[in-house]
Amino acid sequence: DIVMTQTPLSLSVTPGQPASISCKSSQSLLHSDGKTYLYWYLQKPGQSPQLLIYEVSNRFSGVPDRFSGSGSRTDFTLRINRVEAEDLGVYYCAQSIQLPLTFGGGTKVEIK
Amino acid sequence: EVQLVESGGVVVQPGGSLRLSCAASGFTFDDYTMHWVRQVPGKGLEWVSLISWSGATTHYADSVKGRFIISRDNSKNSLYLQMNSLRTEDTALYYCAKDAYSSSWSWFDPWGQGTLVTVSS
Numbered sequence: 001d002i003v004m005t006q007t008p009l010s011l012s013v014t015p016g017q018p019a020s021i022s023c024k025s026s027q028s029l030l031h032s033d034g035k036t037y038l039y040w041y042l043q044k045p046g047q048s049p050q051l052l053i054y055e056v057s058n059r060f061s062g063v064p065d066r067f068s069g070s071g072s073r074t075d076f077t078l079r080i081n082r083v084e085a086e087d088l089g090v091y092y093c094a095q096s097i098q099l100p101l102t103f104g105g106g107t108k109v110e111i112k
Numbered sequence: 113e114v115q116l117v118e119s120g121g122v123v124v125q126p127g128g129s130l131r132l133s134c135a136a137s138g139f140t141f142d143d144y145t146m147h148w149v150r151q152v153p154g155k156g157l158e159w160v161s162l163i164s165w166s167g168a169t170t171h172y173a174d175s176v177k178g179r180f181i182i183s184r185d186n187s188k189n190s191l192y193l194q195m196n197s198l199r200t201e202d203t204a205l206y207y208c209a210k211d212a213y214s215s216s217w218s219w220f221d222p223w224g225q226g227t228l229v230t231v232s233s
Contacts, residue, residue, distance in 0.1 A: 039219045041157075048207060048223040049157065060221065092157055096218050100173045101147075101159040 121227030
């Protein structure tokens with residue numbers, strides 16, 4: 001199985017400040033079709049997860065442009081340009097290049 | 113509006129069986145792969161199973177293989193998860209989720225609100 005490792009486990013951020021979450025996979029997520037199958041989800045308190053980023057760096061419909069994703073092969077980063085109060089929750093990275101589909105352990109973002 | 117509504121979660125004894133349902137609306141159900149993902153309250157996400165648009169392809173996490181069966185009824189826009197030989201470690205909130213693809217798998221969007229399964233004596 002591909003192990004997804006996120007750091008840090010938690011993050012406390014002042015509104016207006018940037019935040020960054022790292023995700024490392026145990027195997028390359030780069031497929032022979034040229035796509036990299038890495039995603040980011042946010043689970044807000046009391047809600048179901050929602051897709052933020054697909055294929056490393058593509059913001060999903062309706063996702064604010066303060067969210068950005070980068071990385072390649074096994075090392076990936078989610079950045080929030082200027083954190084807002086509504087960004088609190090748990091962020092998960094995930095992969096779909098190989099079954100079973102796997103998620104990172106999550107990074108809890110709190111707002112100071 | 114795309115919507116997924118799960119149901120069927122209850123308290124069941126170890127060794128028991130349960131069938132979860134997910135009613136889909138707002139999109140062409142038989143165009144997409146569908147998934148079940150679970151989450152122990154307060155913990156992380158675990159993918160459970162997927163089924164292709166036609167039902168011809170299914171896959172399972174090792175933790176449920178041989179005990180759970182995923183199925184779908186495209187005429188009813190519904191997804192199911194038959195859960196047999198339940199264990200205490202199957203206790204979780206079970207989400208259904210729509211994939212972006214029809215015969216393969218990628219990202220999940222949207223997710224339902226989840227249905228809680230509790231396995232306890």
